[in-house]
Amino acid sequence: MSLEVKTVQPNVIVNPTVSKPESKLKGFLSQLLMNKAATVGAFIIIIYILLAVFAPLIAPYSPYEIDLENKMMPPSSDHWMGTDDKGRDILSRILYGSRLSMGVGFAAVLFGAFIGIIFGLVAGYYGRWVDTVIMRIMDVMLAFPGILLALAIIAALGPSLINVTIAVGAFSVPLFARIVRGSTLEVKRLEYIDAIRSLGANDFTIIFKHIFPNILSPIIVQATLRLATAILSAAGLSFLGLGAQPPSPEWGTMLSSGRDFLFSAPFIALFPGIAISILVLGFNIFGDGLRDAFDPRMKK
Amino acid sequence: MYDSDKPVLEVKGLKTHLTTKNGVSKAVDGIDFSLHKGETLGIVGESGCGKSMTSLSILRLIPSPPGKIVDGSILFKGKNIVEMSEDQLRKIRGNEISMIFQEPMTSLNPVIPVGEQIAEALRLHQKLGKKDAWQNSIEMLKLVGIPSPEKRAKQEPFQLSGGMRQRVMIAMALACRPEVLIADEPTTALDVTIQAQILELIKKLQAKIGMGVIMITHDLGVVAETCDKVAVMYAGNIVEHAPTEQLFSDPKHPYTKGLLNSLPRIYEDQDELATIEGNVPSPYHLPEGCRFASRCAHREAICDRKLPELIEQSDGVKVRCWMYTDQWALHEEKEEVL
Numbered sequence: 001m002s003l004e005v006k007t008v009q010p011n012v013i014v015n016p017t018v019s020k021p022e023s024k025l026k027g028f029l030s031q032l033l034m035n036k037a038a039t040v041g042a043f044i045i046i047i048y049i050l051l052a053v054f055a056p057l058i059a060p061y062s063p064y065e066i067d068l069e070n071k072m073m074p075p076s077s078d079h080w081m082g083t084d085d086k087g088r089d090i091l092s093r094i095l096y097g098s099r100l101s102m103g104v105g106f107a108a109v110l111f112g113a114f115i116g117i118i119f120g121l122v123a124g125y126y127g128r129w130v131d132t133v134i135m136r137i138m139d140v141m142l143a144f145p146g147i148l149l150a151l152a153i154i155a156a157l158g159p160s161l162i163n164v165t166i167a168v169g170a171f172s173v174p175l176f177a178r179i180v181r182g183s184t185l186e187v188k189r190l191e192y193i194d195a196i197r198s199l200g201a202n203d204f205t206i207i208f209k210h211i212f213p214n215i216l217s218p219i220i221v222q223a224t225l226r227l228a229t230a231i232l233s234a235a236g237l238s239f240l241g242l243g244a245q246p247p248s249p250e251w252g253t254m255l256s257s258g259r260d261f262l263f264s265a266p267f268i269a270l271f272p273g274i275a276i277s278i279l280v281l282g283f284n285i286f287g288d289g290l291r292d293a294f295d296p297r298m299k300k
Numbered sequence: 301m302y303d304s305d306k307p308v309l310e311v312k313g314l315k316t317h318l319t320t321k322n323g324v325s326k327a328v329d330g331i332d333f334s335l336h337k338g339e340t341l342g343i344v345g346e347s348g349c350g351k352s353m354t355s356l357s358i359l360r361l362i363p364s365p366p367g368k369i370v371d372g373s374i375l376f377k378g379k380n381i382v383e384m385s386e387d388q389l390r391k392i393r394g395n396e397i398s399m400i401f402q403e404p405m406t407s408l409n410p411v412i413p414v415g416e417q418i419a420e421a422l423r424l425h426q427k428l429g430k431k432d433a434w435q436n437s438i439e440m441l442k443l444v445g446i447p448s449p450e451k452r453a454k455q456e457p458f459q460l461s462g463g464m465r466q467r468v469m470i471a472m473a474l475a476c477r478p479e480v481l482i483a484d485e486p487t488t489a490l491d492v493t494i495q496a497q498i499l500e501l502i503k504k505l506q507a508k509i510g511m512g513v514i515m516i517t518h519d520l521g522v523v524a525e526t527c528d529k530v531a532v533m534y535a536g537n538i539v540e541h542a543p544t545e546q547l548f549s550d551p552k553h554p555y556t557k558g559l560l561n562s563l564p565r566i567y568e569d570q571d572e573l574a575t576i577e578g579n580v581p582s583p584y585h586l587p588e589g590c591r592f593a594s595r596c597a598h599r600e601a602i603c604d605r606k607l608p609e610l611i612e613q614s615d616g617v618k619v620r621c622w623m624y625t626d627q628w629a630l631h632e633e634k635e636e637v638l
Contacts, residue, residue: 007506073357190406191401191403191406192405192406192407192408193411194361194401194407194409195399195401195407195408196417196420197361197393197407197468198359198361198394198401198473199392199393199420199424199472199473200389200391200392200393200421200424201391201392201394201420201424202426205420205424209412209420210409210412213409213411213412214409214410214411225381261371274481
């Protein structure tokens with residue numbers, strides 16, 4: 001033992017202090033936290049997610065429990081946000097509704113992003129006619145206003161929350177495809193793509209292992225901003241009666257049923273409206289903050 | 301089967317042209333060379349003379365469009381790379397012929413730990429499990445002289461210096477023990493001290509693995525230090541091909557002479573460095589005759605009329621210049637008669 005210890009030389013110069021692997025992530029997070037708006041946005045989103053997850057524990061009443069004796073009660077200590085036209089507790093409905101609204105938003109964006117990313121990667125990587133065909137289809141989809149496209153899809157599939165998810169996801173597809181295609185074009189010209197190809201990698205490996213991870217930041221920013229739009233559109237479609245059907249506590253549906261009582265009991269429509277606005281605001285400012293944090297020019 | 305006396309790589313009449321909206325650029329216009337195992341061939345020339353295009357052509361990595369190999373053959377152990385399918389090519393790339401690129405700063409994927417990138421090279425060609433590949437990649441890092449390889453392997457490229465990244469690139473390229481290594485300006489982006497280390501490393505590994513090396517560079521110092529023979533390229537052609545010593549002691553082609561003349565010399569007092577007057581002709585509009593004619597001090601009428609062939613002068617020395625042909629003698633006699 002002692003002999004071995006003697007032969008070991010202290011390795012000072014050869015082994016300089018090296019920053020730890022997580023320093024990249026740390027730097028990014030501190031960048032993000034420095035942006036006050038983004039922090040507020042993240043805070044709002046986290047609160048909504050917690051409320052959605054723990055809705056059964058927090059909600060004072062069942063969202064479906066009808067109590068016709070106490071219908072259209074203004075906010076009080078028993079019912080913080082009042083009751084609706086059938087006497088259901090609005091606070092409880094909003095808490096449960098947050099699961100539906102955010103669920104639809106996340107599902108729609110995931111669906112749209114998944115297809116859009118694949119289209120964008122393939123179009124950008126292969127170029128030529130593949131690019132032309134895919135991107136012209138995307139252009140056609142972009143030519144329709146989003147809501148109109150969604151209406152057409154729901155008209156074809158029938159009104160339901162799942163079809164709303166599909167419809168809202170579908171009009172996110174071209175947006176993701178465009179962003180991903182642009183970034184792919186940029187990354188595929190870089191030397192390390194040539195280097196990995198010179199090692200014998202196939203197209204699949206190059207696209208998904210070497211290009212995709214390097215274009216994640218614009219995708220994440222776009223996804224966050226799209227979440228806001230998706231939640232809003234889903235609520236809008238439900239408001240029009242194309243999505244969740246009563247008595248579902250979906251926010252858009254609640255708004256819709258509250259609009260008949262705007263003058264007699266404005267709080268029925270007001271609170272779901274506020275819930276939607278704050279959540280959308282949260283996603284928007286968080287998305288803007290993310291974009292700034294990812295932007296290398298903003299780094300100090 | 302393949303005979304070990306034969307060259308491992310043989311390029312014959314290779315023409316790689318780029319078709320753009322400005323016309324056809326003859327980036328590589330009919331070049332020949334061969335490479336044996338253990339041998340180092342230098343390809344020198346100024347920017348845009350087609351040397352990088354040549355190296356990319358060998359692995360069929362030219363961006364297409366606009367690039368296309370329009371003629372010639374590239375024989376690797378007797379098999380023509382020009383005619384191979386993508387699948388066959390992938391089995392050769394990184395496995396039997398590897399490449400090191402110029403820019404170590406951008407030639408590694410920024411988001412993947414370097415050890416994993418080397419392991420990937422191994423897993424592409426050898427059916428190794430994750431663990432074995434990782435162990436092997438640490439071995440490779442050790443081989444290319446990176447201290448504490450276990451730790452470095454887990455780091456991402458941005459945590460390594462330029463010289464270290466170039467070592468990682470070499471480790472990736474050599475992971476599968478290729479028979480040919482193409483080094484495209486491997487030291488251009490590095491400090492002079494690091495340059496010497498990297499060249500030394502390539503030399504050492506060449507001796508160990510026994511591969512043939514194609515050293516592409518514009519630096520005659522690198523050539524003198526590393527190469528057995530040299531091909532000098534000018535405007536898509538090889539103008540002179542000679543063993544390194546001969547090339548430096550007795551350059552034949554006026555362009556080679558000009559290149560050597562323009563090197564700074566330590567032992568002579570020079571006020572100004574010598575230059576070669578004029579410009580390289582545009583690859584879109586190459587002259588009919590000798591491509592160097594417009595800059596050549598020995599220019600004669602015949603030079604503008606026809607492109608000279610690359611003709612063997614003495615053992616291993618080939619020159620593409622009318623001065624070393626019978627026509628030149630005839631031409632001079634005629635002048636005298638007149």
